[in-house]
Amino acid sequence: MKQITVRYFAMFRENAGVNSERLALDVATAADVFEATRDRHGSAEPQGHCKVAINDQMADWASPVEDGDTVLLFPPVAGG
Numbered sequence: 001m002k003q004i005t006v007r008y009f010a011m012f013r014e015n016a017g018v019n020s021e022r023l024a025l026d027v028a029t030a031a032d033v034f035e036a037t038r039d040r041h042g043s044a045e046p047q048g049h050c051k052v053a054i055n056d057q058m059a060d061w062a063s064p065v066e067d068g069d070t071v072l073l074f075p076p077v078a079g080g
Contacts, residue, residue: 002067003068004023004027004070004071005023005069006023006072006073008073010074012037012073012075015041017041023037031061031062033065033071050073055070
């Protein structure tokens with residue numbers, strides 16, 4: 001198990017009911033964190049539409065997550 005801080009933005013924050021939380025997760029990648037928190041908070045957003053950062057650096061979903069990392073989850077952004 002790894003101690004991961006997850007920071008939520010926009011609808012992820014609304015679903016979680018908190019800005020961030022520290023979780024003990026058995027995860028290897030950013031995608032694993034996304035799935036674990038999606039199951040935990042009931043988000044229906046597909047991973048492919050979302051963005052992720054690890055320790056304030058944009059990352060891809062296959063990026064490894066280490067004990068003590070902070071993972072930031074961003075929903076799709078619309079613009080114009």
